[in-house]
Amino acid sequence: MNNSIADIVNNDLCVGCGICVSESKSSKMIWNQYGFLVPKLDDSFNETAIKVCPFNTSPEDSVRDEDHLANIFLKDAKNIDDKIGKFENTYVGYSKANREKSSSGGLATYIFEQLLRRKIVNHIFVVKQVNGTYAYQWFNEAEHILKVSKTRYIPVTLENLFKEIDQKDGKVAVSGVACFTKAIRLKQHYKPEYKEKIPFIVGIICGGLKSSFFSDYLAQKSGIEGSYSKQEYRIKDPASNAVDYSFGAFNQENKFYQMKMKTVGDMWGTGLFKANACDFCDDVTTELADISLGDAWLDPYTKDGKGTSVIVSRTQFADQIIKEGILKKELSVTTLSLDSFKASQAGSFKHRQLGESFRLNKLKKSKSILPYKRKRMLKSIPMEFKIVQNARMTIRKASLEIWKNTQKSELFDLEILPYKKRLKRKTRWYHRIQNLRLKLGLKKL
Numbered sequence: 081m082n083n084s085i086a087d088i089v090n091n092d093l094c095v096g097c098g099i100c101v102s103e104s105k106s107s108k109m110i111w112n113q114y115g116f117l118v119p120k121l122d123d124s125f126n127e128t129a130i131k132v133c134p135f136n137t138s139p140e141d142s143v144r145d146e147d148h149l150a151n152i153f154l155k156d157a158k159n160i161d162d163k164i165g166k167f168e169n170t171y172v173g174y175s176k177a178n179r180e181k182s183s184s185g186g187l188a189t190y191i192f193e194q195l196l197r198r199k200i201v202n203h204i205f206v207v208k209q210v211n212g213t214y215a216y217q218w219f220n221e222a223e224h225i226l227k228v229s230k231t232r233y234i235p236v237t238l239e240n241l242f243k244e245i246d247q248k249d250g251k252v253a254v255s256g257v258a259c260f261t262k263a264i265r266l267k268q269h270y271k272p273e274y275k276e277k278i279p280f281i282v283g284i285i286c287g288g289l290k291s292s293f294f295s296d297y298l299a300q301k302s303g304i305e306g307s308y309s310k311q312e313y314r315i316k317d318p319a320s321n322a323v324d325y326s327f328g329a330f331n332q333e334n335k336f337y338q339m340k341m342k343t344v345g346d347m348w349g350t351g352l353f354k355a356n357a358c359d360f361c362d363d364v365t366t367e368l369a370d371i372s373l374g375d376a377w378l379d380p381y382t383k384d385g386k387g388t389s390v391i392v393s394r395t396q397f398a399d400q401i402i403k404e405g406i407l408k409k410e411l412s413v414t415t416l417s418l419d420s421f422k423a424s425q426a427g428s429f430k431h432r433q434l435g436e437s438f439r440l441n442k443l444k445k446s447k448s449i450l451p452y453k454r455k456r457m458l459k460s461i462p463m464e465f466k467i468v469q470n471a472r473m474t475i476r477k478a479s480l481e482i483w484k485n486t487q488k489s490e491l492f493d494l495e496i497l498p499y500k501k502r503l504k505r506k507t508r509w510y511h512r513i514q515n516l517r518l519k520l521g522l523k524k525l
Protein backbone atom coordinates (compact mmCIF):
# COMPACT_ATOMS: atom_id res chain seq x y z
CA MET A 81 0.00 0.00 0.00
CA ASN A 82 1.29 3.49 -0.83
CA ASN A 83 2.19 5.72 2.06
CA SER A 84 2.87 9.42 2.56
CA ILE A 85 5.35 11.60 4.41
CA ALA A 86 2.67 12.02 7.09
CA ASP A 87 2.56 8.21 7.54
CA ILE A 88 6.34 8.10 7.95
CA VAL A 89 6.34 10.88 10.55
CA ASN A 90 3.24 9.67 12.42
CA ASN A 91 4.65 6.14 12.66
CA ASP A 92 7.92 7.47 14.11
CA LEU A 93 9.96 6.34 11.10
CA CYS A 94 11.38 9.74 10.13
CA VAL A 95 15.13 10.34 10.55
CA GLY A 96 14.91 14.03 9.81
CA CYS A 97 17.00 14.02 6.62
CA GLY A 98 14.74 16.79 5.27
CA ILE A 99 15.00 15.80 1.59
CA CYS A 100 11.20 15.52 1.34
CA VAL A 101 10.96 19.22 2.22
CA SER A 102 12.65 20.00 -1.12
CA GLU A 103 9.63 18.31 -2.75
CA SER A 104 7.16 20.56 -1.00
CA LYS A 105 5.97 24.14 -1.53
CA SER A 106 5.85 25.26 2.07
CA SER A 107 6.99 22.59 4.55
CA LYS A 108 10.10 23.06 6.68
CA MET A 109 11.89 21.06 9.35
CA ILE A 110 10.71 21.56 12.93
CA TRP A 111 11.66 20.06 16.31
CA ASN A 112 9.29 17.42 17.69
CA GLN A 113 8.59 16.82 21.38
CA TYR A 114 11.32 14.12 21.57
CA GLY A 115 14.17 16.32 20.36
CA PHE A 116 14.23 15.18 16.72
CA LEU A 117 13.89 17.21 13.53
CA VAL A 118 10.88 16.22 11.39
CA PRO A 119 9.07 17.86 8.47
CA LYS A 120 6.10 20.06 9.30
CA LEU A 121 3.11 18.17 7.99
CA ASP A 122 1.00 20.19 5.59
CA ASP A 123 -0.60 19.42 2.26
CA SER A 124 2.24 20.90 0.22
CA PHE A 125 4.22 17.71 -0.54
CA ASN A 126 4.28 16.59 -4.17
CA GLU A 127 4.26 12.96 -5.28
CA THR A 128 8.09 12.74 -5.39
CA ALA A 129 8.38 13.59 -1.68
CA ILE A 130 7.71 10.05 -0.50
CA LYS A 131 9.85 8.62 -3.30
CA VAL A 132 12.95 10.34 -1.90
CA CYS A 133 12.23 9.19 1.67
CA PRO A 134 14.75 6.55 2.84
CA PHE A 135 12.00 4.81 4.85
CA ASN A 136 9.36 4.69 2.11
CA THR A 137 7.23 1.53 2.47
CA SER A 138 6.49 1.14 -1.25
CA PRO A 139 9.51 2.25 -3.26
CA GLU A 140 9.67 1.75 -7.00
CA ASP A 141 11.21 -1.57 -7.86
CA SER A 142 14.37 -0.30 -9.55
CA VAL A 143 15.43 1.71 -6.48
CA ARG A 144 13.72 -0.32 -3.80
CA ASP A 145 16.72 -0.77 -1.50
CA GLU A 146 20.43 -0.16 -0.99
CA ASP A 147 21.37 -3.11 -3.26
CA HIS A 148 19.39 -1.71 -6.17
CA LEU A 149 20.66 1.82 -5.65
CA ALA A 150 24.25 0.53 -5.45
CA ASN A 151 23.76 -1.16 -8.83
CA ILE A 152 22.96 2.27 -10.25
CA PHE A 153 25.43 4.49 -8.42
CA LEU A 154 28.36 2.15 -7.75
CA LYS A 155 28.04 -0.15 -10.73
CA ASP A 156 31.79 -0.25 -11.43
CA ALA A 157 32.92 -1.22 -7.91
CA LYS A 158 35.02 -4.34 -8.21
CA ASN A 159 34.08 -6.07 -4.94
CA ILE A 160 30.87 -6.90 -3.17
CA ASP A 161 30.16 -8.20 0.32
CA ASP A 162 26.91 -9.24 1.99
CA LYS A 163 27.45 -6.95 4.95
CA ILE A 164 29.20 -3.88 3.54
CA GLY A 165 27.89 -3.74 -0.04
CA LYS A 166 29.91 -2.72 -3.12
CA PHE A 167 33.45 -1.49 -2.62
CA GLU A 168 36.97 -1.13 -3.97
CA ASN A 169 39.21 -1.50 -0.91
CA THR A 170 39.23 -1.37 2.88
CA TYR A 171 41.87 0.57 4.81
CA VAL A 172 42.83 1.75 8.28
CA GLY A 173 44.83 4.78 9.41
CA TYR A 174 44.81 8.54 9.76
CA SER A 175 45.54 11.87 8.11
CA LYS A 176 48.76 13.29 9.52
CA ALA A 177 47.59 16.92 9.37
CA ASN A 178 43.98 16.43 10.50
CA ARG A 179 44.07 13.64 13.05
CA GLU A 180 44.50 15.83 16.12
CA LYS A 181 41.50 18.08 15.43
CA SER A 182 39.17 15.35 14.14
CA SER A 183 36.83 12.72 15.58
CA SER A 184 38.69 9.61 14.48
CA GLY A 185 41.63 9.70 12.06
CA GLY A 186 40.64 12.91 10.27
CA LEU A 187 39.95 11.16 6.97
CA ALA A 188 36.68 13.00 6.32
CA THR A 189 38.44 16.35 6.67
CA TYR A 190 41.26 15.13 4.41
CA ILE A 191 38.89 13.94 1.66
CA PHE A 192 36.92 17.21 1.68
CA GLU A 193 40.16 19.21 1.52
CA GLN A 194 41.31 17.14 -1.47
CA LEU A 195 37.98 17.57 -3.26
CA LEU A 196 38.17 21.35 -2.86
CA ARG A 197 41.91 21.71 -3.65
CA ARG A 198 41.66 19.52 -6.77
CA LYS A 199 38.57 21.51 -7.79
CA ILE A 200 36.53 18.32 -8.10
CA VAL A 201 33.89 20.33 -6.28
CA ASN A 202 33.49 24.06 -5.60
CA HIS A 203 31.46 23.71 -2.41
CA ILE A 204 30.97 21.21 0.35
CA PHE A 205 27.76 20.83 2.36
CA VAL A 206 28.83 19.68 5.80
CA VAL A 207 28.00 19.98 9.48
CA LYS A 208 29.57 23.05 11.06
CA GLN A 209 29.13 25.28 14.07
CA VAL A 210 26.53 28.06 13.82
CA ASN A 211 25.35 30.25 16.72
CA GLY A 212 26.85 27.87 19.27
CA THR A 213 25.24 24.73 17.86
CA TYR A 214 25.65 22.64 14.68
CA ALA A 215 23.92 22.47 11.33
CA TYR A 216 24.62 21.58 7.72
CA GLN A 217 26.16 24.57 5.97
CA TRP A 218 27.92 25.50 2.76
CA PHE A 219 31.70 25.80 2.91
CA ASN A 220 34.45 26.28 0.31
CA GLU A 221 37.69 27.31 2.07
CA ALA A 222 40.16 24.45 1.65
CA GLU A 223 42.77 26.39 3.64
CA HIS A 224 40.44 26.53 6.68
CA ILE A 225 39.15 22.97 6.33
CA LEU A 226 39.65 22.20 10.04
CA LYS A 227 36.66 24.47 10.76
CA VAL A 228 34.43 21.63 9.52
CA SER A 229 36.14 18.75 11.33
CA LYS A 230 34.55 16.52 13.95
CA THR A 231 31.28 14.64 14.01
CA ARG A 232 28.36 16.07 15.91
CA TYR A 233 25.86 13.78 17.60
CA ILE A 234 22.93 16.17 17.44
CA PRO A 235 20.07 16.18 14.91
CA VAL A 236 21.00 17.97 11.71
CA THR A 237 19.09 18.11 8.43
CA LEU A 238 19.80 18.33 4.71
CA GLU A 239 16.68 20.50 4.33
CA ASN A 240 18.58 23.36 2.63
CA LEU A 241 20.74 21.23 0.32
CA PHE A 242 18.26 21.02 -2.54
CA LYS A 243 16.59 24.31 -1.70
CA GLU A 244 19.87 26.17 -2.27
CA ILE A 245 22.02 23.97 -4.52
CA ASP A 246 20.78 25.50 -7.78
CA GLN A 247 22.13 28.89 -6.69
CA LYS A 248 25.63 27.44 -6.19
CA ASP A 249 28.10 27.65 -9.04
CA GLY A 250 29.89 24.43 -9.88
CA LYS A 251 29.76 21.12 -8.08
CA VAL A 252 29.07 20.03 -4.53
CA ALA A 253 30.25 17.28 -2.16
CA VAL A 254 28.18 16.28 0.87
CA SER A 255 28.82 14.36 4.10
CA GLY A 256 26.07 12.04 5.23
CA VAL A 257 25.14 9.10 7.41
CA ALA A 258 23.58 6.08 5.66
CA CYS A 259 19.92 7.14 5.54
CA PHE A 260 20.84 10.72 4.51
CA THR A 261 23.05 9.34 1.73
CA LYS A 262 20.24 7.05 0.56
CA ALA A 263 17.89 10.05 0.39
CA ILE A 264 20.42 12.00 -1.72
CA ARG A 265 20.79 9.01 -4.07
CA LEU A 266 17.01 8.75 -4.42
CA LYS A 267 16.82 12.46 -5.21
CA GLN A 268 19.60 12.04 -7.80
CA HIS A 269 17.68 9.15 -9.34
CA TYR A 270 14.46 11.13 -9.69
CA LYS A 271 16.25 14.39 -10.59
CA PRO A 272 19.25 13.17 -12.69
CA GLU A 273 20.66 16.70 -13.05
CA TYR A 274 21.96 16.30 -9.47
CA LYS A 275 24.11 13.29 -10.40
CA GLU A 276 26.71 15.59 -11.96
CA LYS A 277 26.07 18.43 -9.54
CA ILE A 278 26.90 16.15 -6.57
CA PRO A 279 29.80 14.01 -7.82
CA PHE A 280 30.97 12.87 -4.37
CA ILE A 281 29.38 11.81 -1.06
CA VAL A 282 31.53 11.21 2.04
CA GLY A 283 29.72 8.57 4.08
CA ILE A 284 29.85 8.77 7.86
CA ILE A 285 29.40 5.28 9.34
CA CYS A 286 26.64 5.63 11.92
CA GLY A 287 25.52 3.52 14.88
CA GLY A 288 22.28 5.49 15.31
CA LEU A 289 21.08 9.09 15.36
CA LYS A 290 20.65 10.73 18.75
CA SER A 291 17.91 13.10 19.90
CA SER A 292 18.93 16.57 21.12
CA PHE A 293 18.08 15.13 24.59
CA PHE A 294 21.40 13.25 24.39
CA SER A 295 23.31 16.56 24.27
CA ASP A 296 21.10 18.09 27.00
CA TYR A 297 21.79 15.13 29.26
CA LEU A 298 25.55 15.16 28.64
CA ALA A 299 25.75 18.93 29.23
CA GLN A 300 24.05 18.52 32.63
CA LYS A 301 26.22 15.53 33.52
CA SER A 302 29.33 17.60 32.78
CA GLY A 303 28.17 20.13 35.37
CA ILE A 304 26.39 22.77 33.31
CA GLU A 305 23.17 24.23 34.68
CA GLY A 306 20.99 25.94 32.10
CA SER A 307 21.88 26.45 28.49
CA TYR A 308 25.08 25.31 26.83
CA SER A 309 26.84 25.89 23.54
CA LYS A 310 29.65 24.74 21.22
CA GLN A 311 29.50 21.24 22.59
CA GLU A 312 32.37 18.88 21.73
CA TYR A 313 31.43 15.20 21.51
CA ARG A 314 34.80 13.65 20.88
CA ILE A 315 37.55 15.25 22.98
CA LYS A 316 40.43 12.84 22.62
CA ASP A 317 42.84 11.81 25.36
CA PRO A 318 46.12 11.01 23.57
CA ALA A 319 47.50 9.54 26.82
CA SER A 320 44.65 7.02 27.03
CA ASN A 321 42.82 4.74 24.60
CA ALA A 322 40.48 5.71 21.74
CA VAL A 323 37.29 4.81 23.60
CA ASP A 324 38.25 7.03 26.52
CA TYR A 325 37.06 10.31 25.00
CA SER A 326 35.23 13.20 26.69
CA PHE A 327 32.20 15.41 26.12
CA GLY A 328 32.51 19.12 26.82
CA ALA A 329 30.53 22.33 26.36
CA PHE A 330 30.44 26.00 27.34
CA ASN A 331 27.93 27.30 29.87
CA GLN A 332 26.23 30.70 29.64
CA GLU A 333 29.25 32.41 31.27
CA ASN A 334 31.50 30.91 28.61
CA LYS A 335 33.14 28.51 31.06
CA PHE A 336 34.06 25.13 29.55
CA TYR A 337 32.90 21.98 31.34
CA GLN A 338 34.22 18.57 30.43
CA MET A 339 33.44 14.97 31.40
CA LYS A 340 34.82 11.58 30.41
CA MET A 341 32.12 9.67 28.55
CA LYS A 342 32.87 6.54 30.58
CA THR A 343 31.26 8.25 33.61
CA VAL A 344 27.82 7.96 31.96
CA GLY A 345 28.24 4.33 30.86
CA ASP A 346 27.36 2.79 27.51
CA MET A 347 25.36 5.30 25.46
CA TRP A 348 25.54 3.50 22.10
CA GLY A 349 25.00 -0.24 22.64
CA THR A 350 22.03 0.52 24.88
CA GLY A 351 20.38 2.72 22.24
CA LEU A 352 19.65 5.51 24.74
CA PHE A 353 18.13 8.61 23.08
CA LYS A 354 18.23 6.91 19.66
CA ALA A 355 15.75 7.54 16.84
CA ASN A 356 13.23 4.71 16.36
CA ALA A 357 13.85 4.60 12.60
CA CYS A 358 17.51 3.68 13.21
CA ASP A 359 16.32 0.27 14.43
CA PHE A 360 15.02 -0.29 10.89
CA CYS A 361 18.21 0.64 9.03
CA ASP A 362 20.46 -2.25 8.03
CA ASP A 363 23.02 -0.12 6.18
CA VAL A 364 25.81 -0.22 8.75
CA THR A 365 28.60 1.15 6.57
CA THR A 366 26.93 3.87 4.46
CA GLU A 367 26.85 1.58 1.44
CA LEU A 368 25.84 4.25 -1.08
CA ALA A 369 28.62 6.78 -0.46
CA ASP A 370 31.74 7.17 -2.60
CA ILE A 371 33.80 6.52 0.50
CA SER A 372 32.70 5.40 3.99
CA LEU A 373 34.54 6.42 7.15
CA GLY A 374 34.24 5.16 10.69
CA ASP A 375 36.13 4.52 13.89
CA ALA A 376 38.69 1.74 14.05
CA TRP A 377 37.08 -0.02 17.02
CA LEU A 378 39.65 -2.76 16.66
CA ASP A 379 42.76 -3.90 18.42
CA PRO A 380 45.51 -2.51 18.31
CA TYR A 381 44.01 0.79 17.05
CA THR A 382 41.68 1.25 20.02
CA LYS A 383 44.79 1.48 22.22
CA ASP A 384 45.73 4.76 20.54
CA GLY A 385 43.86 7.71 22.05
CA LYS A 386 44.78 9.93 19.10
CA GLY A 387 42.12 8.16 17.01
CA THR A 388 42.17 5.99 13.91
CA SER A 389 39.75 5.69 10.96
CA VAL A 390 38.50 2.70 9.05
CA ILE A 391 37.89 3.40 5.38
CA VAL A 392 35.85 1.72 2.63
CA SER A 393 36.53 3.15 -0.83
CA ARG A 394 33.64 2.41 -3.16
CA THR A 395 34.65 4.20 -6.38
CA GLN A 396 37.96 4.20 -8.24
CA PHE A 397 38.29 7.94 -7.77
CA ALA A 398 37.82 7.68 -3.99
CA ASP A 399 40.36 4.87 -3.93
CA GLN A 400 42.79 6.99 -5.92
CA ILE A 401 42.57 9.83 -3.35
CA ILE A 402 43.55 7.38 -0.62
CA LYS A 403 46.36 5.77 -2.62
CA GLU A 404 47.80 9.15 -3.62
CA GLY A 405 47.57 10.38 -0.04
CA ILE A 406 49.62 7.36 1.05
CA LEU A 407 52.22 7.96 -1.69
CA LYS A 408 52.51 11.66 -0.80
CA LYS A 409 52.91 10.60 2.85
CA GLU A 410 49.95 12.78 3.86
CA LEU A 411 48.10 9.69 5.05
CA SER A 412 49.43 7.07 7.41
CA VAL A 413 47.07 4.44 6.02
CA THR A 414 47.44 0.75 5.20
CA THR A 415 45.09 -1.81 3.70
CA LEU A 416 42.91 -3.65 6.19
CA SER A 417 41.49 -7.11 5.54
CA LEU A 418 37.76 -7.25 4.92
CA ASP A 419 37.32 -9.47 7.99
CA SER A 420 39.19 -7.02 10.21
CA PHE A 421 37.17 -4.14 8.82
CA LYS A 422 33.95 -5.97 9.61
CA ALA A 423 35.23 -6.82 13.08
CA SER A 424 35.57 -3.05 13.73
CA GLN A 425 31.78 -2.70 13.39
CA ALA A 426 30.80 -6.14 14.74
CA GLY A 427 28.29 -4.90 17.33
CA SER A 428 26.50 -2.74 14.80
CA PHE A 429 26.21 -5.58 12.24
CA LYS A 430 24.76 -7.84 14.90
CA HIS A 431 22.23 -5.35 16.17
CA ARG A 432 21.23 -3.67 12.92
CA GLN A 433 21.36 -6.51 10.41
CA LEU A 434 20.79 -9.67 12.45
CA GLY A 435 18.24 -8.15 14.83
CA GLU A 436 16.23 -6.35 12.15
CA SER A 437 13.81 -9.14 11.23
CA PHE A 438 12.75 -9.54 14.86
CA ARG A 439 12.18 -5.81 15.23
CA LEU A 440 10.21 -5.65 11.98
CA ASN A 441 7.94 -8.43 13.24
CA LYS A 442 7.34 -6.45 16.40
CA LEU A 443 6.52 -3.41 14.32
CA LYS A 444 4.07 -5.46 12.28
CA LYS A 445 2.30 -6.56 15.47
CA SER A 446 2.02 -2.92 16.58
CA LYS A 447 0.09 -2.25 13.32
CA SER A 448 2.66 0.31 12.22
CA ILE A 449 3.54 0.75 8.55
CA LEU A 450 6.67 -1.21 7.58
CA PRO A 451 9.60 0.40 5.75
CA TYR A 452 10.73 -1.66 2.75
CA LYS A 453 13.74 -3.77 3.73
CA ARG A 454 16.16 -6.04 1.89
CA LYS A 455 14.80 -9.58 2.19
CA ARG A 456 18.29 -11.05 2.26
CA MET A 457 18.98 -9.24 5.56
CA LEU A 458 16.01 -10.79 7.32
CA LYS A 459 17.27 -13.68 9.42
CA SER A 460 15.82 -15.57 12.35
CA ILE A 461 17.67 -15.18 15.63
CA PRO A 462 17.75 -17.34 18.80
CA MET A 463 15.46 -16.62 21.73
CA GLU A 464 18.26 -15.19 23.92
CA PHE A 465 19.00 -12.50 21.31
CA LYS A 466 15.30 -11.72 20.89
CA ILE A 467 15.11 -11.06 24.61
CA VAL A 468 18.03 -8.60 24.38
CA GLN A 469 16.42 -6.92 21.36
CA ASN A 470 13.21 -6.48 23.30
CA ALA A 471 15.03 -4.90 26.21
CA ARG A 472 16.94 -2.54 23.89
CA MET A 473 13.74 -1.40 22.19
CA THR A 474 12.14 -0.77 25.56
CA ILE A 475 15.04 1.25 27.02
CA ARG A 476 15.38 3.32 23.84
CA LYS A 477 11.76 4.40 24.00
CA ALA A 478 11.84 4.87 27.78
CA SER A 479 14.92 7.12 27.61
CA LEU A 480 13.09 9.60 25.38
CA GLU A 481 9.89 9.56 27.48
CA ILE A 482 11.78 9.94 30.75
CA TRP A 483 13.90 12.86 29.54
CA LYS A 484 10.86 14.58 28.04
CA ASN A 485 9.17 14.41 31.44
CA THR A 486 12.13 15.09 33.75
CA GLN A 487 14.77 17.10 31.84
CA LYS A 488 17.01 16.65 34.88
CA SER A 489 19.95 14.28 34.72
CA GLU A 490 19.62 13.12 38.38
CA LEU A 491 15.95 12.21 37.91
CA PHE A 492 16.69 10.64 34.54
CA ASP A 493 19.46 8.48 36.04
CA LEU A 494 17.09 7.27 38.78
CA GLU A 495 14.24 6.44 36.43
CA ILE A 496 16.32 4.81 33.71
CA LEU A 497 18.26 2.63 36.18
CA PRO A 498 15.78 -0.31 36.30
CA TYR A 499 15.76 -0.43 32.49
CA LYS A 500 19.56 -0.42 32.42
CA LYS A 501 19.73 -3.20 35.01
CA ARG A 502 17.21 -5.30 33.06
CA LEU A 503 19.14 -4.87 29.83
CA LYS A 504 22.43 -5.72 31.55
CA ARG A 505 20.95 -8.86 33.12
CA LYS A 506 19.48 -10.04 29.83
CA THR A 507 22.69 -9.31 27.95
CA ARG A 508 24.65 -11.31 30.53
CA TRP A 509 22.31 -14.28 30.01
CA TYR A 510 22.60 -13.89 26.26
CA HIS A 511 26.41 -14.16 26.49
CA ARG A 512 26.19 -17.18 28.82
CA ILE A 513 23.87 -19.04 26.45
CA GLN A 514 25.98 -18.11 23.45
CA ASN A 515 29.11 -19.46 25.19
CA LEU A 516 27.24 -22.63 26.06
CA ARG A 517 26.24 -23.03 22.41
CA LEU A 518 29.92 -22.73 21.50
CA LYS A 519 30.95 -25.36 24.07
CA LEU A 520 28.30 -27.72 22.68
CA GLY A 521 29.76 -27.27 19.22
CA LEU A 522 26.78 -25.22 18.06
CA LYS A 523 27.20 -22.02 16.04
CA LYS A 524 27.44 -18.71 17.93
CA LEU A 525 25.70 -15.62 16.56
Ligand SMILES: Cc1cc2nc3c(=O)[nH]c(=O)nc-3n(C[C@H](O)[C@H](O)[C@H](O)COP(=O)(O)OP(=O)(O)OC[C@H]3O[C@@H](n4cnc5c(N)ncnc54)[C@H](O)[C@@H]3O)c2cc1C
Nearest residue numbers: 182183184185186187188189206207230231232287374375
Ligand atom coordinates in the same frame (compact mmCIF):
# COMPACT_ATOMS: atom_id res chain seq x y z
C1 LIG B 1 25.38 10.02 14.77
C2 LIG B 1 26.70 9.36 14.47
C3 LIG B 1 26.91 8.04 14.86
C4 LIG B 1 28.12 7.42 14.58
N1 LIG B 1 28.29 6.09 14.91
C5 LIG B 1 29.42 5.45 14.55
C6 LIG B 1 29.59 4.04 14.79
O1 LIG B 1 28.69 3.37 15.33
N2 LIG B 1 30.74 3.43 14.39
C7 LIG B 1 31.72 4.13 13.78
O2 LIG B 1 32.75 3.54 13.45
N3 LIG B 1 31.61 5.46 13.54
C8 LIG B 1 30.49 6.13 13.90
N4 LIG B 1 30.34 7.47 13.63
C9 LIG B 1 31.40 8.13 12.84
C10 LIG B 1 32.56 8.64 13.68
O3 LIG B 1 32.04 9.35 14.79
C11 LIG B 1 33.42 9.61 12.87
O4 LIG B 1 32.63 10.67 12.49
C12 LIG B 1 33.99 9.03 11.62
O5 LIG B 1 34.87 8.03 11.99
C13 LIG B 1 34.73 10.10 10.80
O6 LIG B 1 35.81 10.52 11.53
P1 LIG B 1 36.90 11.47 10.89
O7 LIG B 1 37.98 11.71 11.89
O8 LIG B 1 37.29 10.96 9.54
O9 LIG B 1 36.02 12.79 10.69
P2 LIG B 1 36.48 14.30 10.77
O10 LIG B 1 37.70 14.49 9.95
O11 LIG B 1 36.49 14.77 12.17
O12 LIG B 1 35.27 15.00 9.99
C14 LIG B 1 33.93 14.76 10.30
C15 LIG B 1 33.07 15.19 9.12
O13 LIG B 1 31.72 14.81 9.35
C16 LIG B 1 30.84 15.93 9.19
N5 LIG B 1 29.78 15.75 10.18
C17 LIG B 1 29.78 16.10 11.48
N6 LIG B 1 28.65 15.71 12.08
C18 LIG B 1 27.90 15.10 11.14
C19 LIG B 1 26.63 14.51 11.15
N7 LIG B 1 25.90 14.44 12.25
N8 LIG B 1 26.16 14.01 9.99
C20 LIG B 1 26.88 14.07 8.86
N9 LIG B 1 28.10 14.64 8.79
C21 LIG B 1 28.61 15.13 9.92
C22 LIG B 1 31.71 17.13 9.47
O14 LIG B 1 31.25 18.26 8.81
C23 LIG B 1 33.06 16.68 8.92
O15 LIG B 1 33.15 16.94 7.56
C24 LIG B 1 29.15 8.13 13.92
C25 LIG B 1 28.94 9.46 13.54
C26 LIG B 1 27.72 10.07 13.79
C27 LIG B 1 27.50 11.50 13.34
